[in-house]
């Protein structure tokens with residue numbers, strides 16, 4: 391792959407350090423952030439988010455190193471390492487009798503490369519996992535240079551059963567042409583609109599219209615950056631069935647996610663949050679499940 395030439399945003403880590411972390415054995419961590427069904431409060435999927443455990447600086451966030459990874463042409467190596475880590479996590483979950491799909495982030499340059507798809511499908515096959523447990527999120531940090539190649543690779547993933555999600559919808563490079571050209575199962579509406587919808591009628595209408603478009607096209611709609619449980623009724627009203635954000639669960643270790651999933655599987659637990667927070671949850675999630683009419687158990691972290 392040709393390296394692209396976006397400037398590094400990082401002032402604290404050198405190119406050499408980034409390259410050593412991506413190609414070496416140490417330093418890369420993968421956290422999982424739950425994705426929640428806003429009608430039931432249940433965790434239905436998770437997103438893998440990379441962290442760099444740096445010996446001198448502590449945790450370095452992706453914004454500090456992903457642009458450098460892409461500029462150095464190491465994006466496919468990162469993808470393969472995160473994908474392998476996610477497959478190992480899915481195997482751990484399977485041993486515990488738990489299965490939820492986990493999404494891996496990747497820019498267009500990675501996903502339009504046949505070798506990324508070969509790697510992912512090969513490893514899923516070797517692990518004997520259902521391909522539906524792996525999803526890819528097309529991040530919108532790069533313009534799409536090779537639409538035909540991207541369309542072909544994403545079609546291969548979809549055919550194999552790996553769903554494709556469009557990340558950061560509304561603030562990135564996605565055009566209506568891209569939306570109609572690639573196979574998608576999900577769009578994630580950028581947190582820009584979610585955080586502004588309360589104070590801006592325009593932001594709310596944009597969010598609602600984007601959700602409606604996606605729903606008409608048969609895609610799941612995920613609201614990103616849900617920081618306030620009080621926003622959940624408005625998000626549901628706007629057509630966002632699913633949400634992700636600090637109010638629903640921060641990026642966490644596999645162990646912590648599995649703990650929440652076990653509690654969910656075993657029928658919920660008493661709310662463990664302070665009373666005011668707990669009552670906001672109860673307001674946000676109807677006490678009865680809209681579909682089944684059964685009581686809904688919600689859990690907080």
Ligand code: C2E
Nearest residue numbers: 439440451452472495496497529615616617634635636641
């Ligand atoms: P993203 O894929 O849109 O991921 C969501 C980001 O929003 C994550 O930031 C997450 O921690 C953060 N977030 C989640 N809930 C909230 C909330 O309620 N409020 C706020 N303010 N933020 C929230 P993070 O982990 O720093 O990742 C930033 C971006 O870096 C990701 O955005 C993704 O584009 C990229 N990234 C992360 N991991 C990987 C990776 O393994 N590979 C690639 N290529 N990119 C990655």
Ligand code: MG
Nearest residue numbers: 437495527557
């Ligand atoms: Mg993402």
Ligand code: MG
Nearest residue numbers: 557558578614
């Ligand atoms: Mg996003």
